[in-house]
Amino acid sequence: MPPRLPFIASRDFSTASTSNEFRDQWTRPGDVFSVLLLLGGEIVARALAQLAGRGVAPVTFSFGWVAYSLSALTSAVGENKLMPQAPDCQCIVMNGKTGIQMENSSWIIGRMVRDFETWCHPGTRAKTNEVLDERWLEIKAKDGQAPRPIRGGLIVSVYRPSTERKPGLPEHDLVYWSGFVTMALQLGLAAVPLAVSGHWGILLITACGTLLALLTGLLPQWRLEKWACRMSSRDAYVLTRGNGAQHAIVILGNGHGMNLADLAAGQNNLDTSAHHWTRGSVLALAILWILLLITAAGIRDDTWFLLAIGGLGILQNVFVAGWTRRPEHFGVPLDFVEAIGKTKVMRTLFEVEERYPGLGRVMRDEFFPGALLPEEILRWQEFEKNRTEGSNSSNSQSLLDVPRQESPPPPVQDSARGAS
Numbered sequence: 213m214p215p216r217l218p219f220i221a222s223r224d225f226s227t228a229s230t231s232n233e234f235r236d237q238w239t240r241p242g243d244v245f246s247v248l249l250l251l252g253g254e255i256v257a258r259a260l261a262q263l264a265g266r267g268v269a270p271v272t273f274s275f276g277w278v279a280y281s282l283s284a285l286t287s288a289v290g291e292n293k294l295m296p297q298a299p300d301c302q303c304i305v306m307n308g309k310t311g312i313q314m315e316n317s318s319w320i321i322g323r324m325v326r327d328f329e330t331w332c333h334p335g336t337r338a339k340t341n342e343v344l345d346e347r348w349l350e351i352k353a354k355d356g357q358a359p360r361p362i363r364g365g366l367i368v369s370v371y372r373p374s375t376e377r378k379p380g381l382p383e384h385d386l387v388y389w390s391g392f393v394t395m396a397l398q399l400g401l402a403a404v405p406l407a408v409s410g411h412w413g414i415l416l417i418t419a420c421g422t423l424l425a426l427l428t429g430l431l432p433q434w435r436l437e438k439w440a441c442r443m444s445s446r447d448a449y450v451l452t453r454g455n456g457a458q459h460a461i462v463i464l465g466n467g468h469g470m471n472l473a474d475l476a477a478g479q480n481n482l483d484t485s486a487h488h489w490t491r492g493s494v495l496a497l498a499i500l501w502i503l504l505l506i507t508a509a510g511i512r513d514d515t516w517f518l519l520a521i522g523g524l525g526i527l528q529n530v531f532v533a534g535w536t537r538r539p540e541h542f543g544v545p546l547d548f549v550e551a552i553g554k555t556k557v558m559r560t561l562f563e564v565e566e567r568y569p570g571l572g573r574v575m576r577d578e579f580f581p582g583a584l585l586p587e588e589i590l591r592w593q594e595f596e597k598n599r600t601e602g603s604n605s606s607n608s609q610s611l612l613d614v615p616r617q618e619s620p621p622p623p624v625q626d627s628a629r630g631a632s
Contacts, residue, residue, distance in 0.1 A: 251276055252274070252275045252526060253277075253279030253283050254280075255526065255529045256274070256276045256277055256279075256529055257280055257283070257296060258300075258533035259271045259528075259529045259532040260429055261295055262387065262532050262535075262537070263387070263388060263391070263429065263532060264294075264429045264431075264438070265434045265435045265438040265543070266543070268426060268429065268430065269391075269430070269434070270388060270389075270390075270391020270392050270395065270426070271425055271428075271532060272391055272394045272395055272524070272525040272529065273421030273422045273425050273521070273522075274524075274525025274526040274528070274529050275522045275523075276526065277421065277501055278501045278502065281428070281497055281501040282498055284498070285495055285498045288433075288490060288491050288494045289491055289494075293437060294431065294437060294490075294494075295319055299318060299319050299323070300323070300326065301325050301326035302316070302322075303321065303325040303452060303453050303454070304316060304454055305449055305472055305476040306449065306452075306575065307447055307449060307574075308447060308448030308450055308462070308465075308568075309447045309465075310447075311573075311574045311577075314473065314477060315476075316451075316476045317476060317477060317478070318475045318478055320438065320439075320475065320543070321476055323542065324544065327537065327538075328461060330536040331536065331537075331538040332369060333548040333551070335369075335550065335551045336367060336459075336548075339551035340367050340458070343364055343365045343553045343554065343555055344363070345360075346555050347361050347364035347555045348360045348361060363458045364555055365553055365554050366457075366459075366460065366553065366557045366561075367460070367553035368551070368553065368564055368575075369459060369461055369462065369550075369551050369552075370548075370551070371461065371464070371546040371547060371548055371549060372463070372466050372469075372546070372549055373464075373465075373466055373469030373470075373546060374468065374545035375466070376545075377545035379469060379470050379543055379544060380439045380543045382540070382543040383540045383541055384541075385538070385541045386535075390531060390532065391532070394524055395422055398418055398422065398521045399418060399419065399422070401521055402415040402521055404517065405513075405514040405517055409513075409514070413511050413514075414511065414514055414518055414521070417504065417507065417508050417511065418518075418521050421504060431493060432490070433487070438543075439470070439475070439478075439543060440474065441470045441471045441474030442471040443471070444468065445470060445471040446465040446466070447465045447471070448462060448463065449462070449473065450462050450463075450571070450574065450575055451463070452579075455578055460579070462564075462568070462571065464549070464568075469544075552564055552567065557579055558580055561576050561579065565592075566595075569595070570599065572595070573595070573596075576592075
């Protein structure tokens, strides 16, 4: 068998080919844009959940739309839903009248609870600082070098539905208007190749992508799922992350708000399942997105403009998906009433019960699941007696029944009774 070394030695040796390949890729990165269109679908889904539901949802054309269109098709056909099935903040909703509580599945309620510390009233911030300062003094009495605690007690912020603004109609904010500004920048950038070299393909891809994005946000199904609840509720509700949380949000019932129990379970309600028209629309949009992907893959010149346009879009999508918003921007207009807080959880619940009979008792089982001290049992029995005497119906079963015990339980130091 003849040796192969002369054949190998005769081959040209050059590093220029690799350099040329890199240079060509960075000069005309067309294939990269097609790949990027398949990434980031979750970001697009969250951005749509933020803005869709009332008219135009300005979620810009960006990387990830093709991937989202396919996942939306799967969700609409299989799960019969468009909204994300799991909110990004786990919390519970308690009915202040019946005492029933449920795990939240609403995107709106989850975001309200997640962002509460950014949109809460200045009165809540002042009460929180007051409670933390009082708790700090209590701690320093035992340890003079103790740092200021970052949390302590329980702060209950009380709101009532606005009587001047209609629920279910979200107000527009910076997050909303940023979409139109970004779309204008994208279209302006896409027009540059047309003005300079007559290349209109970039503008066509951008305009079609923007149109498909707007059509996706216009589907009526978004509104059906986002506000799947009865209106004009007269029940009070408590929103909270649960036992151990620093804050609880109380929304009183005045006949102008949403039924938050419905809203908490609304996205799992079969009545909001996607209609055949919605499924057909999502299927058509998915096909159009795939066709746009194939068309974009054929662009060979000025592809950096496509990457810049997609980059602007994904930045806006990330901003929309993650930015904090106030309740009225989700269609839940609220008016602040007061903030209640003490360094001890039980003292906070006592004050809530004094001001809003029955509400403190509903919250007690969640925020104070431990055994009660004898004096606490007597206090709750006193609340129940006063509430019963003030009721016209002597046969109605009260939510404030405290089981009587023949011998009081020994004092139990519970974390909820303390500062935490």
